[in-house]
Amino acid sequence: MQPPTRSSARLFTRAIACVAAVSLLAASGLANAAAAVCSAHSPAHRVALVELYSSEGCNSCPPADNWLSQWKNSGATQSIVPLALHVDYWNSLGWTDRFSQHRFTERQQTLTDLAGGHTIYTPEIFVSGRELRSWSQRDSFDSRIGKVVAEPAQANVAVELNPQAPGAFNVSAQFTSKAADASGQLNAYVAVYENALSSHVGAGENSGATLHHERVVRQWIGPVPLVGGNAQIHRAVRVDANGADAGGSADRFGVVAFVENDATGDVLQVAELAACQ
Template identity: 80%
Template sequence: MRPVRTRHATWHADRYITRAIALAVALTTLFASGVATAAGAVCASHSPSHRVALVELYSSEGCNSCPPADNWLSQWKNSGATQSIVPLALHVDYWNSLGWTDRFSQHRFTERQQTLTDLAGGHTIYTPEVFVSGRELRGWSQRDSFQSRIEELVAEPAQANVALELKPQAKGAFNVDAQFTSKAADASGTLNAYVALYQNALNSQVKAGENNGATLHHERVVRQWIGPVPLVAGHAQIHRDLHIDDADANAPADTFGVVAFVENAATGDVLQVGELAACH
């Protein structure tokens, strides 16, 4: 005997299907827009179809003109790839011999700043200095100048895709899996992949140098840097365990996140950026 399907049962079945379809659409929209989703302790995101601006601020705790730039960058600490601005603060080390050692400084950031400057035909590096997707923007503090540059980038289709997964392990430890796919022609130059682990809500009490006596607040500070990893046949993967080994590693997991991007090594242009905050 065939079971009789009542109107009540049919209504519940239709309602269940409708909800399932709505959920699938919502999840698809989230992934397409680059918004992080959580499945257990694993977060995931995917870069959007348009180009996203990587905003690199080169800064130092030893520089008294840097705190205003640090504050300027912090306004986008929660923006993410969906808003087309992904900020990073890279602390250089060439101020460390002038009275105060910046605990967030790394020589590799000084080298990166010099490389980007050389590629653009420049000679002098300084702080604070801002690069937007690999190109210096001297007018970064002028709203119209910055906004115009962002709008130009966002109007361009992405030439690469970045997919990210991030899983917190222990205090200050994370497992990251980044997949990079290039749409750019190989003739444009070697393409490299990078991953940066950043941290928010950092504070320092400066006891020497130009900022002596000041308490400095930092957002989006790069703590770990991986790359360059060349794309081979249009693809690269960075799968690593990242760990911060200092007092700030005890901060809540949701103060951390990762940024991944594809860069043209010949020009310094950043083709696409992905970002993912740690799940909480």
């Protein structure tokens, strides 16, 4: 057997270096992929889901939209999880709200009916499934939030996101009831929201105005019944990003997962998670 020449030794050394580099890149890629998956879990106390029913055709809605946006980045750490649901009953009055969905009108009517009411309107605020007409009064709002947060959680919610591209990610949510004697069917929901949205309104009550929106619900998944106190939601989500303000980043998207009592409209627990990159 001939001893290796200097040339063959150099080739062997280069080959080893290439293999090492490829292995290092592969390991780095796996680490980055693993790091991209983000998750969140609801706390031991109840979290307040704040739902704003709004419309671009309503001239009293922009102040409410601005009010809701103050919590767009607070999340469950402040026990307030905001969502803006755009209804469609203003669409025939001069301006069609491209973020409106009829299912949000139906949800607003259902929550109103469960509370014994009859009339729906915009802007209207619900806190954990119950209307709060005095939401613009800070003391009243803080008092309602304080009462919700003081209660122990009656459900656990865990959510995980695996981003695929800007506006596209896989959602996995787990829901577990802690209320052994809960009256009424418990249902699980996932809402996909988007921040940094704007519209130049060309007609209707807000004609000529440029409106800015945060926490706009773009997709609504559910109800999924809890069976034996448990439910799961797994979904591949893709959101049309048209309408985002210039410079918006991928993390403007996120999900809110919650458990609701179908008989009362009470939202038992909430978890939220902004999309990671």
